[in-house]
Amino acid sequence: MKKALVTGITGQDGAYLAELLLSKGYQVHGIKRRSSLFNTGRIDHLYEDPHVPHKHMTLHYGDLTDSTNLIRIIQEVQPDEIYNLAAMSHVHVSFETPEYTANADGIGTLRILEAVRLLGLSAKTKIYQASTSELYGLVQAVPQNETTPFYPRSPYAVAKLYAYWITVNYREAYNMFACNGILFNHESPLRGETFVTRKITRAVAKIVLNLQDILYLGNLDSKRDWGHAKDYVEGMWRILQQDKPEDFVLATGITTEIREFVKMAFAEVGITLAFEGKDENEIAKVVSCTGKYSVAIGKVVVKVDARYYRPTEVDLLIGDASKAKEKLGWVPKYTLAEMITEMVAGDIKIFEGQQYLKAGGYYIKNEFE
DSSP, rough: OOOOEEEETTTTHHHHHHHHHHHHHOEEEEEEEEOOOOOOOOGGGGOOOTEEEEEESSEEETTTTHHHHHHHHHHHHOSSSSEEEEOOHHHHHTTTTTHHHHIIIIHHHHHEEEEEETTOOOTOOOOEEEEEEEGGOSSSSSSBTTSOOOOOHHHHHHHHHHHHHHHHHHHHOOOEEOOOOOEOOOOOSSSSSSSHHHHHHHHHOOOOOOOOSSSEEOOOEEEEEEEEHHHHHHHHHTTTTTSSSSEEEEOOOOOEEEEHHHHHHHTTTTTTEEEOOOOGOEEEEEEEEESSOOOOOEEEEEEGGGGSSSSSSSOBOOOHHHHHHHOOOOOOOHHHHHHHHHHHHHHHHHHTTTOOOTTTTTEEEOOTT
């Protein structure tokens, strides 16, 4: 039985990856940060009580900023594969917490690589490093592939740039099986609520259920290459099954404006939008509404808030995953439309039927009914 260690197992990718690895017969060990909350909702269906003999999933408390903790866990687990998915992964927030982002996302990767080296596991343990399309930032070529020059445009991307190159360095210096997966945006119903796609689909659900009035967004002109996280975690696994360690881009090869994503999400509930205005004054109004939900024609449901602009924007990302298709046999199965359908339906299910009270202009869940 192979053993895999997954950092960030409570996140979107960690949850889908853990599910995939368990289905393939792995013994899965996950690292989660200590919190007063369980914060394990995405993996509760996989959880096994510590008293169960021969259990297939084990959780460990840990943090990428704690070297001794990582060394201890890796020594105990002796993993065949490590998937480093943990990170401070919100680009906008990285501008507000640049030092922590560098520590966790950049040096955190070094800590894992160095732990594997010091423990004498270089020949045994394969390492997957979660790199990001944000490395391309101010893009130097369209589309972007493994040879496109990097130009990071945020503290998050700069930290990930260090993580990328230190992974390459340890591979070349110590002959370690260490790989980067340069993954373009991937979403799902498990996506964090503050990421733009999930923010949009949650708002759609809450607006049609009369729990929210307006969706506020930043740069609507930004274009992203969006895929489904389920497809991308399979790509991660395939990267570590190769005979030779290499870096791979995973992407759909299709780019879509945030504005268009908004239109598609509202269309899932029978609402057609018309955008008008420009930049900070742009809004979207309801021009038609069909189906089971009722939203007034002419109602403004989307506004731009300049507070959500990044100090340095990334305007266009579109990936070329030809190498992954050729060498890994990896081809995404989900379309963007299918993913949006799943996300909107998931968020409607979350909010439908729940009891809320409006207090101070905001809806809060009523825990007393």
